Amino acid sequence: MRPSLLKRARSHTNRQAISDFMHSRGNSPHPAADTISGHKTIEEETLPKYNADTFYPVRLGETLNDRYKVLVKLGFGMTATVWLAKDLKAAENSGNRKYVTIKINVNTLSDDYLKGRRAIAQKLFSANPDHVGYTHIRFMLDTFKVKSKHGEHLCIVYDVLREPIDLCMEKFPGRRFSCEKIRVLLPALLTGLDYLHSEAGVVHTDLKADNIMMGLGDPTILDRFVQRELEHPAPRKAPDHHGRIIYTSCSDFGEAPTMAVIASAKITDIGLAVFGDEKNYKPIQSNAFMAPEVILQCGWSYPADIWNLAVMLWDLFENFGLFDSIDTRPGHYQPAKHLGLMIALMGPPPKEFLKRGAKSNQFFDSQGEFKYPDYVLKDLDWEASVSRLRGEEKDLFIDFAKKMITWVPEERWTAKQLLEHPFLTKERDPNYLTPTPSLSRASTASMGSIIPSRTATPGPPPTSHPVGGSTLTVPSHPGPSSSSPKPLERTSSRPSTPGQADLDLSRPPSRASTFSMNSTNLTTRPKPKERATSDTTHLASINVDNKCSQDLINSILNRPKHPKANGKVHEEPIMEEPS
Structure with a gap:
Protein backbone atom coordinates (compact mmCIF):
# COMPACT_ATOMS: atom_id res chain seq x y z
CA MET A 1 0.00 0.00 0.00
CA ARG A 2 1.32 3.41 -0.89
CA PRO A 3 1.50 5.65 2.21
CA SER A 4 0.15 9.16 2.27
CA LEU A 5 2.49 11.52 0.49
CA LEU A 6 1.67 14.56 2.61
CA LYS A 7 1.46 15.02 6.34
CA ARG A 8 -1.75 16.83 7.22
CA ALA A 9 -3.36 16.85 10.65
CA ARG A 10 -6.99 17.91 10.68
CA SER A 11 -8.07 16.82 14.20
CA HIS A 12 -7.09 14.34 16.91
CA THR A 13 -7.37 11.62 14.26
CA ASN A 14 -6.56 11.79 10.57
CA ARG A 15 -9.97 10.39 9.65
CA GLN A 16 -12.18 12.88 11.48
CA ALA A 17 -13.15 15.93 9.44
CA ILE A 18 -12.19 19.21 11.03
CA SER A 19 -15.67 20.59 10.63
CA ASP A 20 -17.15 17.69 12.62
CA PHE A 21 -14.43 18.10 15.21
CA MET A 22 -15.02 21.80 15.71
CA HIS A 23 -18.77 21.51 15.90
CA SER A 24 -18.37 18.97 18.69
CA ARG A 25 -16.88 21.55 21.05
CA GLY A 26 -18.59 23.62 23.68
CA ASN A 27 -21.05 26.39 22.98
CA SER A 28 -18.90 29.21 24.36
CA PRO A 29 -18.54 31.91 21.69
CA HIS A 30 -14.76 32.12 22.20
CA PRO A 31 -13.63 29.03 24.11
CA ALA A 32 -10.02 28.39 24.97
CA ALA A 33 -8.15 26.04 22.70
CA ASP A 34 -7.80 22.44 23.77
CA THR A 35 -4.30 21.55 24.95
CA ILE A 36 -2.59 18.41 23.69
CA SER A 37 -0.31 16.44 25.99
CA GLY A 38 3.35 17.31 25.69
CA HIS A 39 4.17 13.62 25.58
CA LYS A 40 2.37 13.21 22.25
CA THR A 41 4.13 14.04 18.98
CA ILE A 42 1.97 15.81 16.42
CA GLU A 43 2.26 17.61 13.09
CA GLU A 44 5.86 18.40 12.07
CA GLU A 45 7.16 16.65 15.19
CA THR A 46 6.25 13.34 13.55
CA LEU A 47 8.65 13.91 10.64
CA PRO A 48 11.63 11.54 10.67
CA LYS A 49 14.25 14.32 10.70
CA TYR A 50 12.37 16.95 12.68
CA ASN A 51 14.60 19.50 14.40
CA ALA A 52 12.80 22.19 16.38
CA ASP A 53 15.72 24.61 15.96
CA THR A 54 15.22 24.73 12.19
CA PHE A 55 11.49 25.63 12.26
CA TYR A 56 10.34 29.17 12.97
CA PRO A 57 8.35 29.42 16.26
CA VAL A 58 5.18 30.93 14.81
CA ARG A 59 2.56 32.34 17.19
CA LEU A 60 -1.03 32.87 16.10
CA GLY A 61 -1.81 36.59 16.10
CA GLU A 62 1.75 37.76 15.41
CA THR A 63 2.38 40.10 12.50
CA LEU A 64 5.10 39.17 10.03
CA ASN A 65 6.98 41.75 7.95
CA ASP A 66 4.79 44.51 9.50
CA ARG A 67 2.00 43.38 7.19
CA TYR A 68 0.72 39.81 7.57
CA LYS A 69 -1.21 38.79 10.69
CA VAL A 70 -1.04 35.01 11.23
CA LEU A 71 -4.50 33.49 11.77
CA VAL A 72 -4.60 29.72 11.19
CA LYS A 73 -2.13 26.93 10.53
CA LEU A 74 -2.94 25.29 7.19
CA GLY A 75 -0.33 22.53 7.07
CA PHE A 76 3.31 21.50 7.22
CA GLY A 77 5.97 19.65 5.29
CA MET A 78 9.55 18.47 5.56
CA THR A 79 11.00 21.97 5.26
CA ALA A 80 8.17 24.41 6.00
CA THR A 81 4.98 25.20 7.83
CA VAL A 82 2.08 26.91 6.02
CA TRP A 83 -0.24 29.56 7.48
CA LEU A 84 -3.29 31.60 6.61
CA ALA A 85 -2.69 35.30 7.30
CA LYS A 86 -4.55 38.56 6.85
CA ASP A 87 -2.90 41.21 4.69
CA LEU A 88 -3.22 44.33 6.83
CA LYS A 89 -2.61 46.53 3.80
CA ALA A 90 -5.54 45.10 1.85
CA ALA A 91 -8.95 46.76 1.82
CA GLU A 92 -11.38 45.30 4.35
CA ASN A 93 -14.03 44.83 1.65
CA SER A 94 -11.73 42.91 -0.72
CA GLY A 95 -13.25 39.52 0.14
CA ASN A 96 -10.90 36.56 -0.11
CA ARG A 97 -8.11 38.77 -1.46
CA LYS A 98 -7.41 40.24 1.96
CA TYR A 99 -6.06 36.84 3.01
CA VAL A 100 -2.84 35.19 1.90
CA THR A 101 -1.00 31.92 2.39
CA ILE A 102 2.51 32.16 3.86
CA LYS A 103 5.02 29.33 3.67
CA ILE A 104 7.68 29.76 6.37
CA ASN A 105 10.73 27.69 5.47
CA VAL A 106 13.31 26.13 7.75
CA ASN A 107 16.54 28.04 8.27
CA THR A 108 18.76 25.42 6.61
CA LEU A 109 18.06 26.05 2.90
CA SER A 110 21.31 26.79 1.09
CA ASP A 111 21.91 29.94 -0.93
CA ASP A 112 22.57 27.84 -4.03
CA TYR A 113 19.22 26.14 -3.64
CA LEU A 114 17.45 29.48 -3.26
CA LYS A 115 19.20 30.83 -6.36
CA GLY A 116 18.01 27.83 -8.34
CA ARG A 117 14.42 28.31 -7.24
CA ARG A 118 14.61 32.00 -8.11
CA ALA A 119 15.69 31.23 -11.68
CA ILE A 120 12.79 28.83 -12.17
CA ALA A 121 10.34 31.31 -10.62
CA GLN A 122 11.48 34.17 -12.85
CA LYS A 123 11.16 32.01 -15.96
CA LEU A 124 7.67 30.87 -15.06
CA PHE A 125 6.57 34.42 -14.40
CA SER A 126 8.07 35.94 -17.52
CA ALA A 127 7.69 33.33 -20.27
CA ASN A 128 4.32 34.32 -21.76
CA PRO A 129 1.66 35.79 -19.44
CA ASP A 130 -0.92 35.76 -22.24
CA HIS A 131 -0.82 31.96 -22.57
CA VAL A 132 -4.04 30.42 -21.24
CA GLY A 133 -2.08 28.04 -19.03
CA TYR A 134 -0.58 30.98 -17.13
CA THR A 135 -3.70 31.13 -14.94
CA HIS A 136 -3.29 27.47 -14.01
CA ILE A 137 0.10 27.87 -12.34
CA ARG A 138 0.38 29.13 -8.78
CA PHE A 139 2.65 32.17 -8.51
CA MET A 140 4.09 33.90 -5.50
CA LEU A 141 2.98 37.36 -4.41
CA ASP A 142 5.80 38.41 -2.10
CA THR A 143 8.88 37.17 -0.23
CA PHE A 144 10.59 38.29 2.96
CA LYS A 145 12.70 36.85 5.76
CA VAL A 146 12.12 36.53 9.48
CA LYS A 147 14.72 35.86 12.14
CA SER A 148 14.68 33.37 14.97
CA LYS A 149 17.43 32.76 17.49
CA HIS A 150 18.74 29.95 15.29
CA GLY A 151 18.81 31.73 11.92
CA GLU A 152 16.81 33.31 9.10
CA HIS A 153 13.70 31.84 7.55
CA LEU A 154 12.57 32.62 4.01
CA CYS A 155 8.82 33.35 3.85
CA ILE A 156 6.91 33.08 0.58
CA VAL A 157 3.47 34.62 0.14
CA TYR A 158 0.85 33.09 -2.18
CA ASP A 159 -2.79 33.62 -2.91
CA VAL A 160 -5.08 31.30 -0.93
CA LEU A 161 -6.28 28.15 -2.64
CA ARG A 162 -8.37 25.22 -1.45
CA GLU A 163 -6.98 22.02 -0.03
CA PRO A 164 -5.04 19.82 -2.46
CA ILE A 165 -7.41 17.85 -4.63
CA ASP A 166 -6.69 14.57 -2.86
CA LEU A 167 -8.51 16.10 0.13
CA CYS A 168 -11.17 17.93 -1.88
CA MET A 169 -12.25 14.70 -3.56
CA GLU A 170 -13.20 13.23 -0.18
CA LYS A 171 -16.31 15.42 -0.43
CA PHE A 172 -17.38 13.85 -3.74
CA PRO A 173 -19.70 10.83 -3.98
CA GLY A 174 -17.56 7.75 -3.53
CA ARG A 175 -14.64 10.04 -2.64
CA ARG A 176 -13.55 10.02 -6.26
CA PHE A 177 -13.84 12.31 -9.27
CA SER A 178 -16.65 11.41 -11.63
CA CYS A 179 -15.99 11.24 -15.36
CA GLU A 180 -17.67 14.64 -15.80
CA LYS A 181 -15.45 16.21 -13.15
CA ILE A 182 -12.30 14.65 -14.62
CA ARG A 183 -13.15 16.20 -17.99
CA VAL A 184 -13.39 19.60 -16.31
CA LEU A 185 -10.16 19.17 -14.33
CA LEU A 186 -7.94 17.85 -17.12
CA PRO A 187 -8.10 20.88 -19.47
CA ALA A 188 -6.91 23.08 -16.60
CA LEU A 189 -3.99 20.78 -15.83
CA LEU A 190 -3.06 20.25 -19.48
CA THR A 191 -3.05 23.95 -20.30
CA GLY A 192 -0.93 24.52 -17.20
CA LEU A 193 1.49 21.80 -18.29
CA ASP A 194 1.61 23.20 -21.80
CA TYR A 195 2.64 26.55 -20.33
CA LEU A 196 5.32 24.89 -18.19
CA HIS A 197 6.72 22.84 -21.06
CA SER A 198 6.30 24.85 -24.25
CA GLU A 199 6.55 28.39 -22.89
CA ALA A 200 8.73 28.23 -19.76
CA GLY A 201 10.79 25.16 -20.66
CA VAL A 202 10.28 23.73 -17.16
CA VAL A 203 9.66 20.15 -16.01
CA HIS A 204 7.63 19.95 -12.79
CA THR A 205 9.03 16.47 -11.85
CA ASP A 206 6.61 15.88 -8.97
CA LEU A 207 3.12 16.16 -10.42
CA LYS A 208 0.55 14.42 -8.24
CA ALA A 209 -2.71 15.13 -6.44
CA ASP A 210 -0.84 16.66 -3.49
CA ASN A 211 0.47 19.40 -5.78
CA ILE A 212 -2.79 20.45 -7.43
CA MET A 213 -5.14 22.94 -5.79
CA MET A 214 -8.37 24.70 -6.77
CA GLY A 215 -9.62 28.23 -6.38
CA LEU A 216 -11.95 29.28 -3.56
CA GLY A 217 -15.06 30.14 -5.54
CA ASP A 218 -17.26 31.62 -2.80
CA PRO A 219 -16.00 35.18 -2.04
CA THR A 220 -17.01 34.86 1.63
CA ILE A 221 -15.52 31.45 2.31
CA LEU A 222 -12.39 32.73 4.09
CA ASP A 223 -14.29 35.19 6.28
CA ARG A 224 -16.44 32.32 7.47
CA PHE A 225 -13.44 30.02 7.85
CA VAL A 226 -11.58 32.54 10.02
CA GLN A 227 -14.68 33.22 12.15
CA ARG A 228 -15.17 29.51 12.67
CA GLU A 229 -11.56 29.14 13.82
CA LEU A 230 -11.97 32.10 16.18
CA GLU A 231 -15.00 30.48 17.78
CA HIS A 232 -13.46 27.00 17.82
CA PRO A 233 -9.68 27.39 18.03
CA ALA A 234 -7.64 24.41 16.93
CA PRO A 235 -5.91 22.32 19.60
CA ARG A 236 -2.24 22.96 20.23
CA LYS A 237 0.62 21.91 22.49
CA ALA A 238 2.04 24.25 25.12
CA PRO A 239 5.46 25.75 24.35
CA ASP A 240 8.23 23.16 24.54
CA HIS A 241 11.75 23.81 25.79
CA HIS A 242 12.49 25.33 22.38
CA GLY A 243 9.68 27.85 22.89
CA ARG A 244 7.61 26.50 20.00
CA ILE A 245 3.86 26.04 20.20
CA ILE A 246 2.82 23.15 17.94
CA TYR A 247 -0.56 24.03 16.43
CA THR A 248 -2.77 21.52 14.65
CA SER A 249 -3.57 22.21 11.02
CA CYS A 250 -6.93 23.14 9.58
CA SER A 251 -7.48 23.49 5.85
CA ASP A 252 -11.02 22.26 5.32
CA PHE A 253 -13.03 25.07 3.71
CA GLY A 254 -16.32 23.23 3.90
CA GLU A 255 -18.31 22.82 0.71
CA ALA A 256 -17.43 20.39 -2.06
CA PRO A 257 -15.87 22.21 -5.05
CA THR A 258 -18.26 23.18 -7.82
CA MET A 259 -17.51 22.58 -11.50
CA ALA A 260 -16.35 26.20 -11.82
CA VAL A 261 -13.99 25.74 -8.89
CA ILE A 262 -12.62 22.51 -10.38
CA ALA A 263 -11.99 24.35 -13.65
CA SER A 264 -9.84 26.85 -11.75
CA ALA A 265 -7.31 24.19 -10.67
CA LYS A 266 -3.67 25.23 -10.48
CA ILE A 267 -0.40 23.32 -10.49
CA THR A 268 1.57 24.16 -7.35
CA ASP A 269 4.84 23.33 -5.60
CA ILE A 270 7.71 23.92 -8.01
CA GLY A 271 10.29 23.11 -5.34
CA LEU A 272 11.70 20.28 -7.45
CA ALA A 273 11.16 21.75 -10.92
CA VAL A 274 14.07 21.84 -13.39
CA PHE A 275 14.71 23.20 -16.85
CA GLY A 276 13.91 20.61 -19.50
CA ASP A 277 15.93 21.69 -22.52
CA GLU A 278 18.74 19.33 -21.59
CA LYS A 279 18.67 15.67 -20.59
CA ASN A 280 18.50 15.05 -16.87
CA TYR A 281 19.49 11.81 -15.18
CA LYS A 282 19.08 12.41 -11.45
CA PRO A 283 16.27 10.57 -9.59
CA ILE A 284 12.89 12.32 -9.61
CA GLN A 285 9.25 11.49 -8.87
CA SER A 286 7.65 9.57 -6.02
CA ASN A 287 8.08 5.82 -6.35
CA ALA A 288 4.51 5.14 -7.49
CA PHE A 289 4.82 7.74 -10.27
CA MET A 290 8.30 6.88 -11.52
CA ALA A 291 8.51 6.78 -15.31
CA PRO A 292 10.47 4.01 -17.07
CA GLU A 293 13.12 6.41 -18.37
CA VAL A 294 13.74 7.49 -14.78
CA ILE A 295 14.04 3.93 -13.45
CA LEU A 296 16.38 2.86 -16.26
CA GLN A 297 18.32 6.18 -16.31
CA CYS A 298 17.69 6.84 -19.99
CA GLY A 299 17.55 10.59 -19.48
CA TRP A 300 14.26 12.38 -18.89
CA SER A 301 12.56 15.64 -19.80
CA TYR A 302 9.01 16.99 -20.32
CA PRO A 303 7.37 13.59 -21.06
CA ALA A 304 8.08 12.51 -17.46
CA ASP A 305 5.34 14.94 -16.38
CA ILE A 306 2.93 13.40 -18.89
CA TRP A 307 3.57 9.96 -17.39
CA ASN A 308 2.92 11.44 -13.94
CA LEU A 309 -0.41 12.86 -15.06
CA ALA A 310 -1.57 9.54 -16.48
CA VAL A 311 -0.73 7.53 -13.35
CA MET A 312 -2.44 10.19 -11.23
CA LEU A 313 -5.73 9.63 -13.08
CA TRP A 314 -6.21 6.30 -11.32
CA ASP A 315 -5.72 7.96 -7.92
CA PHE A 320 -7.11 1.59 -6.74
CA GLY A 321 -3.85 3.01 -8.01
CA LEU A 322 -2.52 1.80 -11.35
CA PHE A 323 0.61 0.36 -9.69
CA ASP A 324 -0.72 -0.26 -6.19
CA SER A 325 0.36 -3.90 -6.16
CA ILE A 326 3.94 -2.79 -5.53
CA ASP A 327 5.11 -1.50 -2.16
CA THR A 328 6.29 2.06 -2.74
CA ARG A 329 7.40 2.83 0.81
CA PRO A 330 11.01 3.99 1.16
CA GLY A 331 13.20 0.96 1.67
CA HIS A 332 10.53 -1.40 0.33
CA TYR A 333 10.21 -0.23 -3.27
CA GLN A 334 11.48 -2.70 -5.89
CA PRO A 335 11.88 -1.16 -9.36
CA ALA A 336 11.92 -4.64 -10.95
CA LYS A 337 8.33 -5.24 -9.78
CA HIS A 338 7.34 -1.83 -11.08
CA LEU A 339 8.84 -2.66 -14.50
CA GLY A 340 6.99 -5.99 -14.45
CA LEU A 341 3.65 -4.17 -14.14
CA MET A 342 4.64 -1.84 -16.97
CA ILE A 343 5.39 -4.85 -19.18
CA ALA A 344 2.00 -6.35 -18.29
CA LEU A 345 0.31 -3.15 -19.51
CA MET A 346 2.49 -2.11 -22.45
CA GLY A 347 4.33 -5.26 -23.52
CA PRO A 348 8.14 -5.53 -23.61
CA PRO A 349 10.11 -2.30 -24.06
CA PRO A 350 11.77 -1.65 -27.44
CA LYS A 351 15.41 -2.77 -27.58
CA GLU A 352 16.51 0.62 -28.87
CA PHE A 353 14.97 2.23 -25.80
CA LEU A 354 16.78 -0.20 -23.48
CA LYS A 355 20.10 0.69 -25.09
CA ARG A 356 19.66 4.23 -23.78
CA GLY A 357 19.40 3.15 -20.14
CA ALA A 358 22.44 3.12 -17.87
CA LYS A 359 20.60 0.65 -15.61
CA SER A 360 18.86 -1.45 -18.26
CA ASN A 361 21.28 -4.36 -17.80
CA GLN A 362 20.12 -4.69 -14.20
CA PHE A 363 16.66 -5.72 -15.37
CA PHE A 364 17.03 -6.95 -18.99
CA ASP A 365 19.49 -9.32 -20.65
CA SER A 366 21.43 -8.62 -23.86
CA GLN A 367 18.46 -9.81 -25.93
CA GLY A 368 16.06 -7.42 -24.19
CA GLU A 369 14.40 -10.18 -22.17
CA PHE A 370 13.14 -9.23 -18.71
CA LYS A 371 15.14 -10.98 -15.98
CA TYR A 372 12.16 -11.23 -13.60
CA PRO A 373 9.30 -12.80 -15.61
CA ASP A 374 7.41 -13.73 -12.43
CA TYR A 375 6.83 -10.00 -11.85
CA VAL A 376 4.83 -9.69 -15.09
CA LEU A 377 1.29 -10.18 -13.79
CA LYS A 378 -0.84 -12.04 -16.31
CA ASP A 379 -4.12 -10.61 -15.02
CA LEU A 380 -3.13 -6.95 -15.38
CA ASP A 381 -4.14 -5.30 -18.61
CA TRP A 382 -5.83 -2.08 -19.70
CA GLU A 383 -9.30 -3.61 -19.63
CA ALA A 384 -8.92 -4.81 -16.03
CA SER A 385 -7.36 -1.53 -14.88
CA VAL A 386 -10.58 0.46 -15.45
CA SER A 387 -13.55 -0.73 -13.40
CA ARG A 388 -15.81 2.32 -13.29
CA LEU A 389 -16.58 2.80 -16.97
CA ARG A 390 -18.19 0.73 -19.68
CA GLY A 391 -18.54 0.82 -23.43
CA GLU A 392 -17.46 3.83 -25.46
CA GLU A 393 -16.52 5.89 -22.41
CA LYS A 394 -14.14 3.18 -21.20
CA ASP A 395 -12.57 2.78 -24.64
CA LEU A 396 -11.94 6.50 -24.95
CA PHE A 397 -10.47 6.70 -21.43
CA ILE A 398 -8.08 3.81 -22.11
CA ASP A 399 -7.04 5.27 -25.45
CA PHE A 400 -6.42 8.61 -23.75
CA ALA A 401 -4.25 6.92 -21.10
CA LYS A 402 -2.30 4.98 -23.71
CA LYS A 403 -1.21 8.23 -25.31
CA MET A 404 0.58 9.07 -22.06
CA ILE A 405 1.77 5.68 -20.82
CA THR A 406 4.40 4.54 -23.33
CA TRP A 407 7.90 3.15 -22.93
CA VAL A 408 9.57 5.66 -25.23
CA PRO A 409 9.14 9.18 -23.80
CA GLU A 410 9.21 10.81 -27.24
CA GLU A 411 6.12 8.81 -28.25
CA ARG A 412 3.92 10.29 -25.54
CA TRP A 413 1.48 12.94 -26.65
CA THR A 414 2.22 16.46 -25.52
CA ALA A 415 -0.15 18.38 -23.27
CA LYS A 416 -1.31 20.36 -26.30
CA GLN A 417 -2.12 17.19 -28.23
CA LEU A 418 -3.96 15.61 -25.31
CA LEU A 419 -6.31 18.59 -25.17
CA GLU A 420 -7.62 17.48 -28.57
CA HIS A 421 -8.33 13.88 -27.61
CA PRO A 422 -11.99 12.79 -27.96
CA PHE A 423 -12.13 11.74 -24.32
CA LEU A 424 -12.12 15.47 -23.57
CA THR A 425 -13.66 16.94 -26.71
CA LYS A 426 -16.51 14.59 -27.62
CA GLU A 427 -19.92 15.99 -26.79
CA ARG A 428 -22.00 13.77 -24.51
CA ASP A 429 -25.75 13.33 -24.55
CA PRO A 430 -26.81 13.65 -20.90
CA ASN A 431 -29.97 11.65 -21.63
CA TYR A 432 -27.91 8.77 -22.95
CA LEU A 433 -25.56 8.45 -19.97
CA THR A 434 -27.54 6.63 -17.31
CA PRO A 435 -26.18 7.65 -13.88
CA THR A 436 -25.48 4.90 -11.38
CA PRO A 437 -24.09 5.00 -7.84
CA SER A 438 -20.32 5.11 -7.64
CA LEU A 439 -18.63 1.77 -7.20
CA SER A 440 -17.48 0.77 -3.75
CA ARG A 441 -14.02 -0.55 -3.16
CA ALA A 442 -15.49 -4.00 -2.62
CA SER A 443 -16.72 -3.94 -6.20
CA THR A 444 -13.16 -4.09 -7.50
CA ALA A 445 -12.83 -7.76 -6.64
CA SER A 446 -11.85 -8.53 -10.22
CA MET A 447 -8.59 -6.73 -9.52
CA GLY A 448 -8.00 -8.59 -6.26
CA SER A 449 -5.10 -10.64 -7.52
CA ILE A 450 -3.43 -7.50 -8.80
CA ILE A 451 -4.37 -4.72 -6.38
CA PRO A 452 -4.22 -5.77 -2.72
CA SER A 453 -5.25 -2.31 -1.53
CA ARG A 454 -6.76 0.97 -2.79
CA THR A 455 -5.06 3.21 -3.64
CA ALA A 456 -0.78 9.69 -35.29
CA THR A 457 -2.47 12.98 -35.03
CA PRO A 458 -5.31 13.65 -32.68
CA GLY A 459 -8.69 13.02 -34.18
CA PRO A 460 -11.08 15.94 -33.92
CA PRO A 461 -10.82 19.40 -35.47
CA PRO A 462 -9.95 22.48 -33.39
CA THR A 463 -12.09 22.64 -30.28
CA SER A 464 -12.94 25.31 -27.72
CA HIS A 465 -12.72 24.34 -24.06
CA PRO A 466 -14.16 26.35 -21.18
CA VAL A 467 -11.24 26.72 -18.77
CA GLY A 468 -11.34 28.83 -15.64
CA GLY A 469 -13.98 31.22 -16.89
CA SER A 470 -12.42 31.73 -20.32
CA THR A 471 -12.55 29.92 -23.61
CA LEU A 472 -9.51 27.95 -24.74
CA THR A 473 -9.09 27.51 -28.47
CA VAL A 474 -6.94 24.50 -29.30
CA PRO A 475 -5.53 24.66 -32.83
CA SER A 476 -5.00 21.54 -34.89
CA HIS A 477 -1.67 20.00 -33.99
CA PRO A 478 0.40 18.84 -36.95
CA GLY A 479 2.06 16.10 -34.91
CA PRO A 480 5.35 15.78 -33.13
CA SER A 481 7.43 15.48 -36.26
CA SER A 482 6.36 18.80 -37.73
CA SER A 483 7.12 22.37 -36.81
CA SER A 484 6.30 23.81 -33.42
CA PRO A 485 2.61 24.69 -32.99
CA LYS A 486 1.48 28.13 -31.99
CA PRO A 487 0.87 28.81 -28.30
CA LEU A 488 -2.62 28.30 -26.96
CA GLU A 489 -4.59 31.53 -27.12
CA ARG A 490 -7.37 32.83 -24.94
CA THR A 491 -10.36 34.09 -26.87
CA SER A 492 -11.63 36.28 -24.06
CA SER A 493 -9.78 38.85 -22.03
CA ARG A 494 -7.40 37.42 -19.45
CA PRO A 495 -8.36 37.94 -15.81
CA SER A 496 -6.22 39.92 -13.47
CA THR A 497 -2.68 38.70 -13.01
CA PRO A 498 -2.32 36.09 -10.28
CA GLY A 499 0.83 37.70 -8.95
CA GLN A 500 4.49 37.01 -9.18
CA ALA A 501 6.29 33.81 -9.87
CA ASP A 502 5.69 30.77 -7.71
CA LEU A 503 8.61 29.83 -5.54
CA ASP A 504 7.77 26.71 -3.58
CA LEU A 505 10.63 25.64 -1.35
CA SER A 506 9.03 22.99 0.83
CA ARG A 507 11.40 20.27 -0.31
CA PRO A 508 14.97 19.30 0.57
CA PRO A 509 17.56 21.20 -1.46
CA SER A 510 19.43 18.04 -2.35
CA ARG A 511 16.92 17.26 -5.11
CA ALA A 512 16.74 20.73 -6.54
CA SER A 513 18.83 22.58 -9.04
CA THR A 514 20.89 25.33 -7.68
CA PHE A 515 20.81 29.96 -7.74
CA SER A 516 19.90 34.02 -4.82
CA MET A 517 16.86 34.91 -3.87
CA ASN A 518 17.36 38.08 -1.91
CA SER A 519 14.88 40.40 -3.61
CA THR A 520 12.33 38.34 -5.38
CA ASN A 521 9.62 40.95 -5.79
CA LEU A 522 8.88 40.66 -9.48
CA THR A 523 6.73 43.71 -9.77
CA THR A 524 7.24 44.54 -13.43
CA ARG A 525 5.33 42.37 -15.84
CA PRO A 526 7.43 41.48 -18.87
CA LYS A 527 6.02 41.78 -22.35
CA PRO A 528 4.54 38.58 -23.72
CA LYS A 529 6.88 36.67 -25.94
CA GLU A 530 6.97 33.31 -27.61
CA ARG A 531 9.55 30.65 -26.96
CA ALA A 532 12.06 30.52 -29.75
CA THR A 533 12.54 26.80 -29.39
CA SER A 534 9.91 24.24 -30.26
CA ASP A 535 8.07 22.44 -27.50
CA THR A 536 8.23 19.31 -29.61
CA THR A 537 11.93 19.11 -30.36
CA HIS A 538 12.18 16.31 -27.81
CA LEU A 539 9.75 14.21 -29.86
CA ALA A 540 11.65 12.05 -32.32
CA SER A 541 9.01 9.65 -33.47
CA ILE A 542 5.43 8.46 -32.92
CA ASN A 543 4.57 5.01 -31.68
CA VAL A 544 3.08 2.77 -34.38
CA ASP A 545 -0.01 2.28 -32.22
CA ASN A 546 -0.40 6.05 -31.99
CA LYS A 547 -0.14 6.38 -35.77
CA CYS A 548 -3.09 4.05 -36.11
CA SER A 549 -5.00 5.46 -33.17
CA GLN A 550 -7.30 7.52 -35.36
CA ASP A 551 -8.81 4.30 -36.72
CA LEU A 552 -9.54 3.18 -33.17
CA ILE A 553 -11.01 6.56 -32.21
CA ASN A 554 -13.19 6.58 -35.33
CA SER A 555 -14.47 3.08 -34.60
CA ILE A 556 -15.37 4.14 -31.06
CA LEU A 557 -17.13 7.30 -32.16
CA ASN A 558 -19.08 5.59 -34.96
CA ARG A 559 -20.82 3.14 -32.67
CA PRO A 560 -24.62 3.38 -32.21
CA LYS A 561 -25.46 6.35 -30.03
CA HIS A 562 -28.62 4.95 -28.46
CA PRO A 563 -29.19 2.05 -26.10
CA LYS A 564 -31.10 0.15 -28.77
CA ALA A 565 -29.50 -0.38 -32.15
CA ASN A 566 -30.47 -2.97 -34.74
CA GLY A 567 -32.79 -4.57 -32.24
CA LYS A 568 -30.01 -5.15 -29.69
CA VAL A 569 -29.37 -3.45 -26.41
CA HIS A 570 -26.23 -1.32 -26.58
CA GLU A 571 -24.06 -1.35 -23.45
CA GLU A 572 -24.29 1.93 -21.59
CA PRO A 573 -21.44 3.61 -19.74
CA ILE A 574 -21.56 3.39 -15.97
CA MET A 575 -21.31 6.83 -14.45
CA GLU A 576 -21.39 8.36 -11.02
CA GLU A 577 -24.35 10.34 -9.86
CA PRO A 578 -23.98 13.75 -11.47
CA SER A 579 -22.89 16.68 -9.31
Missing part, protein backbone atom coordinates in the same frame (compact mmCIF):
# COMPACT_ATOMS: atom_id res chain seq x y z
CA LEU A 316 -8.42 10.49 -8.77
CA PHE A 317 -10.91 8.30 -10.57
CA GLU A 318 -10.48 4.64 -9.67
CA ASN A 319 -10.71 2.76 -6.39
